[in-house]
Amino acid sequence: MSAPVHSPRPEHPVPLHGGGALYPFETAPLPPGTRIGADVVEGVLGSGGFAIVYRVRSPEGRLSALKLLPLDEGPERTERAWRELSLGTRLHHPNLGRQVGAGQWPEDKPRFLWLKLELIEGPTLDEWGLAAGRTVGEVVDRMLEVARGLAVMHEARVVHRDVKEANILVRQGTGQAVLVDFGVGYHEGDATLTKGMFPPGTPPYRAPEAWAYGRAHAGEPGAHYRAGPGDDLYAMGVVLYRLLTGRFPFRPAEHGGEDVEAVLHQTPLPPHLVNPSVPRAVEAVCLRLLAKTPEARYPGAVALYEALEELRARTDVVWTAPLHPERRPAVKPRARVGRVLAAVGVGLAVTLGAWWLTPGQEVAPGEDAPEPGWAVTAPLAPRKDSAPVKQPQQTTPGPQPETAPKRRGAAVRKACLGLTGAALQACLGAPQQVPPDRPAPPPQACPAGAVETMTGTLGFRLKEKKIVQWSDVRGRSVRVDEDTPMYVVGHWNAGANRFGYGGRFALPDNTRLSGRLYVKEGRVYGRLTEARTPLGVTYPVCLELLDTDYKVGLELQPGSAPGKMMVDPVAVVRVVDRFE
Known part of the structure; x- marks a missing residue:
């Protein structure tokens, strides 16, 4: 096949500190105070396709993360729940999320398997690593720690299959990186649970050999790619590239999916060209991890760890240099x-x-x-050719007799x-206290592929609405301009009922919506045409701006002026198939 192949780029909603999935969990969260085993639920930490993770407290006051997986959601989910329990018992290392207990609940008629996990307080690796002032040495140290955890996993013949920044937490206190979320991990010799070409994972981190297999076996019944240690190492290369440059190695395709042609055949732009602060020695490790074949990468996680250790010992690299200088x-x-x-x-x-x-x-x-x-x-x-302004000469000392006005x-x-x-x-x-009207744009079609992407890939329904915001500061108007982006509040569960259940995961929290705004008769109208997730995945969309009473447009707030539109910080967007 010579034509490029693209795929949609779904994302997991949140890191689950020990498990994740692809679609939203459909059971309503348990209320605080519910007792599971000896622990009491205090709140929800996150939710994914196969589980809800709770913050729980033991009788001794110790906090943990408790993951609740259903046992009656079909054989695949049941088997995956038991498999995750099995994987957790094999893995013990400071750089891997730790499983500290397990059981079934309720005890009389079990419907769930619960896994009690170490509660890791701290930011995700991208939140930590892309902060202003983060040094080269600090980033390499975190990668070295993740490589150490991966080496332990691979030695136990376990492949993570979803290595990414969202599944790596930087522990508060020690600052060590901890790899979490083994919910889609695979142990050598286990039966295949996933139906379809690829195992669960996140497409921007998928290795070239996986995409090549997909091309070679497209349409073949029962074809399924089996990930190995090389896939985890490629994902490490994507993680390192993002920490060094703030972007993915390859741009998404025009319609928002993964550009498979680029992943298979193009060389990523060298990180030092994207960010001149990247040392060449660090860049070399990153580009080797992103090699097109497993054989061209490191032989394994142990070899990667040793390479990073040797790299860190070099004295010709300025380890204290900031990767992302503070602006x-x-x-x-x-x-x-x-x-x-x-x-x-x-x-x-x-x-x-x-x-x-x-x-x-x-x-x-x-x-x-x-x-x-x-x-x-x-x-x-004044320009040089302007007439000079003559100043009157004072004929008497002191100020002239001039009135205050x-x-x-x-x-x-x-x-x-x-x-x-x-x-x-x-x-x-x-x-003039009110921004002048801009001519209302004529009716127009949605961007190419937007309706198909919204209703197919994202699962939106036409006329579906979602609360969005310009600012999370309530009670105060915010200033917006023609192209000011908005942000999705909470995960957008497409097709969900008014309580948020029953839909499927579509867009994560803080997805950026952008388009054009204009003023007409004292209201601000908006046509939003692109959604960009925190991971950089873009989707064409077709959303119109409403106020919280579901009226089209937002009322201008006091303080508006020429070049200055003041509006409420919260609004609503509605899915449409055409801008009228």
Whole structure:
């Protein structure tokens, strides 16, 4: 086959600290206070396709994670539950999530298998590793710890099959990396449970040999790829590449799926070209892990661990160099404008008490890039060919006999020198308080493939609604611009009932929705055309903006002005098949 093959890129909702799955668990969570074995449920930590994970407390006050897996959801789920229990008893290592107990519940008529797991407090590896100021040495140390845990797994003939940042936690206190979520792990010799070409996993981390097998056996009844240690090592390469560069080795395909052609035949862009802070010696390890065949990678996790250990001992690498230098925080709009006005000679904020600026592109050299719509379009000082402004000479010492209003008026006029047009009008204290209407865009079709992706890949229903937000700060309006993105609040369980159950997992929390906004008759309307998940997976979508009363558009809030739309921080989006 010469044509590229693409696949959808589903994601797990949350790391489950010892197990995960592909579709949402359909049993309502147990209320706090429920007793399971000797432990008492305090709340939900996460949920996946095969389980809900609870935070529980023992009679001695010890906190743990308790994973509840159904035993009556069909033979595959039942067998997978017992298999996870079996895997947990084989794996004991500081860099692997620890299983500390198991049983069945309720005791009289068991319907669930419970696994009691070590509760690991700490961020996921990507949350930790992409933080500003994280050093090269720290990132390599965490990779070395994960490799050590993988070596123990592989020695026990267990393949993880879902290595990714979301399944690696950085333990608070010690700072050590811990690999979790063995729910889709495989022990050599076990029977195949999964129906379909590929075992459970996350497509952006899938090895080239898996995609090659899929191409070679497409349409073949019963064909199933069996992952090995090399698959885990390739996934480690993807993890390291993301920590070094903040992006995946390969861009997603145009329709949002995995670009299999690139994974099979293209070489990833060298990390140091994406991020010049990446040392070449570290880059070499990363690119070897991303080799197209298992034989070209390291012989195993032990060899990877030894390579990372030798790498860490080198003295020609600056280990304390930050991979992602801390950016200067964006200047608040009022602070930036204050400096602009100071450049023309007067502290206008003091003189006028309020001011408005119009959208533009220019900004003083050396400043951070302006936030959309908050730069000054006119020069900050008169041009050289402008007529000089003559200053009256004082003929007597001391201030001239000028009234306070006149002095204030002169100060305002002097502050506004060099400004023109709307900026001058705003500077003189006569701003327009409502953003001007933009012509409403004509009716238009959804982006190519959006309807099919929403109703097929994501499982959305037309006219389905979901709460979204610009900010999680309630009770205060937020400023938005033409292309300000919105974020999904909680997981979007497509097709779910009003309690959140019965649907299937579609988009994870904090998925970014982007598109275009415009103002018409005092309301802000939006057409959102792309969803981008926290892992960087993109989907074409077709969503219109509603207020929380399900009216189309959002009402402008007080404080709106030219170039400045103020709206409520929470809104609703609705699935449509066309923008009207």
